[in-house]
Amino acid sequence: MKSSSSKKKLIGYFGFPRRDILRDVRDRVGFDVPLVDLDVDHGAPDSGVLPVTTCRIITNIIDNAMNFRGRLAVVVAAVGEGKCDRGRHVSFLLGNMGFEVVESRFPPEEFENRELVFSTGHAPLADKIERIMETVVDPSPQRNMPGPCEPTHGFWGVPPHDFRVLELFPPTTHVYGWTRCVEAGRPGDMELECRVGEGVPTVFFTQSFCAKQDIARYLAEKYGGLAIDCHREINDSILAKVEAFIRLS
Amino acid sequence: MLLADCGSTWAKILDTATGSLEIIQTRELILRDTVFDVATGHSGRSRCREFKNELIALAEGGLSLVDDADFALVDVGGRDIKFVRFNGRKVEKLDWNLACGSTTGATVELLGKYYGIDFTTLKQADEWVNVTCGVFGMERVLEQVSLGNPPGRSVAMFIHGMVRNVYNFVGRPERLYLSGGFCENPCFVDTFRRYSQVEPLGRTVPLEGLKVISASDGKTV
Numbered sequence: 001m002k003s004s005s006s007k008k009k010l011i012g013y014f015g016f017p018r019r020d021i022l023r024d025v026r027d028r029v030g031f032d033v034p035l036v037d038l039d040v041d042h043g044a045p046d047s048g049v050l051p052v053t054t055c056r057i058i059t060n061i062i063d064n065a066m067n068f069r070g071r072l073a074v075v076v077a078a079v080g081e082g083k084c085d086r087g088r089h090v091s092f093l094l095g096n097m098g099f100e101v102v103e104s105r106f107p108p109e110e111f112e113n114r115e116l117v118f119s120t121g122h123a124p125l126a127d128k129i130e131r132i133m134e135t136v137v138d139p140s141p142q143r144n145m146p147g148p149c150e151p152t153h154g155f156w157g158v159p160p161h162d163f164r165v166l167e168l169f170p171p172t173t174h175v176y177g178w179t180r181c182v183e184a185g186r187p188g189d190m191e192l193e194c195r196v197g198e199g200v201p202t203v204f205f206t207q208s209f210c211a212k213q214d215i216a217r218y219l220a221e222k223y224g225g226l227a228i229d230c231h232r233e234i235n236d237s238i239l240a241k242v243e244a245f246i247r248l249s
Numbered sequence: 250m251l252l253a254d255c256g257s258t259w260a261k262i263l264d265t266a267t268g269s270l271e272i273i274q275t276r277e278l279i280l281r282d283t284v285f286d287v288a289t290g291h292s293g294r295s296r297c298r299e300f301k302n303e304l305i306a307l308a309e310g311g312l313s314l315v316d317d318a319d320f321a322l323v324d325v326g327g328r329d330i331k332f333v334r335f336n337g338r339k340v341e342k343l344d345w346n347l348a349c350g351s352t353t354g355a356t357v358e359l360l361g362k363y364y365g366i367d368f369t370t371l372k373q374a375d376e377w378v379n380v381t382c383g384v385f386g387m388e389r390v391l392e393q394v395s396l397g398n399p400p401g402r403s404v405a406m407f408i409h410g411m412v413r414n415v416y417n418f419v420g421r422p423e424r425l426y427l428s429g430g431f432c433e434n435p436c437f438v439d440t441f442r443r444y445s446q447v448e449p450l451g452r453t454v455p456l457e458g459l460k461v462i463s464a465s466d467g468k469t470v
Binding site for chain 1: 294302303304308340341342343345
């Protein structure tokens with residue numbers, strides 16, 4: 001989804017909404033209407049709606065919604081523990097700005113236990129994370145599934161706003177944190193979110209101003225990992241820090 | 250072979266053929282068209298044939314200069330703070346403070362020049378000001394001066410606040426090795442010794458690292 005120039009209708013979503021809610025919305029709006037993940041950077045201009053000290057992912061949601069305004073038939077908003085308080089807040093804001101919003105809460109009794117093919121597979125890290133996020137809409141098995149590998153490194157966190165940081169990791173990097181929870185079908189499962197490989201050198205990534213920084217710093221200290229946070233785009237110094245950690249650990 | 254550690258405010262240049270070391274302000278470096286064989290540091294990337302990661306250069310330099318199995322090494326620069334901790338000569342933890350708390354080193358130089366302070370004779374201060382970052386810290390110094398504190402004492406309080414930041418950043422070790430220009434600032438080193446046993450290694454630790462890395466790459470150093 002690179003351009004907003006097309007006038008086709010869209011279904012927006014953010015976080016990991018329940019699949020039955022997504023399915024109901026698609027049934028109502030039309031299965032041929034494309035889905036757009038509003039968490040992701042689609043090149044939307046700065047809307048200026050949120051404070052500058054807002055996590056970049058949350059800012060993306062609002063900026064994308066404003067940029068796609070007029071095309072978004074509906075926004076499916078994950079507002080439960082699987083997202084964060086600010087997910088609930090932007091859902092409220094979007095509703096008050098005239099968007100149709102369908103809220104989704106993912107209760108623990110509906111958690112799944114899907115096989116962790118991408119989180120533990122041998123493939124470029126960015127590809128694995130992209131394909132994990134695709135399972136939000138369609139979890140059915142995909143082609144060219146990676147084979148499993150022993151982890152040499154770990155990446156903990158949500159999909160970053162700027163994927164360049166992922167290019168530094170070897171294909172033997174295992175995915176932990178919220179992204180692993182998505183593949184397992186268990187968003188908001190704190191126990192799984194905090195589980196990492198003992199002895200696996202792990203980078204704990206968060207966007208700056210994200211509440212997950214609290215957990216990232218704690219886990220990095222506990223497991224001897226590297227906690228990094230980044231606002232907006234990754235800069236050379238953050239890349240250098242990750243490069244050094246991967247090389248020296 | 251020309252090796253260089255080009256920081257934001259100072260550049261350290263080593264000619265391995267002659268062993269000569271040149272330390273110049275980075276603003277002078279900008280006026281030169283020298284291309285180094287291997288370089289590290291914020292200002293080195295566009296001035297070299299081969300660029301090496303700053304933290305890796307620091308870590309390799311520390312390992313070549315220190316024989317201890319377990320030790321902590323911190324480099325306090327003009328723009329940032331880099332930290333590496335070794336356990337059994339393996340990297341156990343590393344960090345690089347860039348955003349919050351940054352440019353405090355350069356701020357000390359600016360304040361020193363503005364108030365004409367000789368850091369070789371500046372006495373350490375018992376009190377400190379909170380140095381959230383260079384700009385906030387400078388505001389605190391100006392406030393102290395306006396309250397009637399002598400500029401030297403106010404700057405020493407800034408240095409004390411900066412020392413506390415560095416000490417907390419590196420995890421409050423009982424002993425650590427110090428790299429960078431602050432090794433030559435007795436007020437900084439004496440203040441740090443209130444909190445930890447500090448062993449200054451000088452300004453050339455990353456250059457030592459570049460020598461090790463270049464040799465391991467098969468270059469004649």
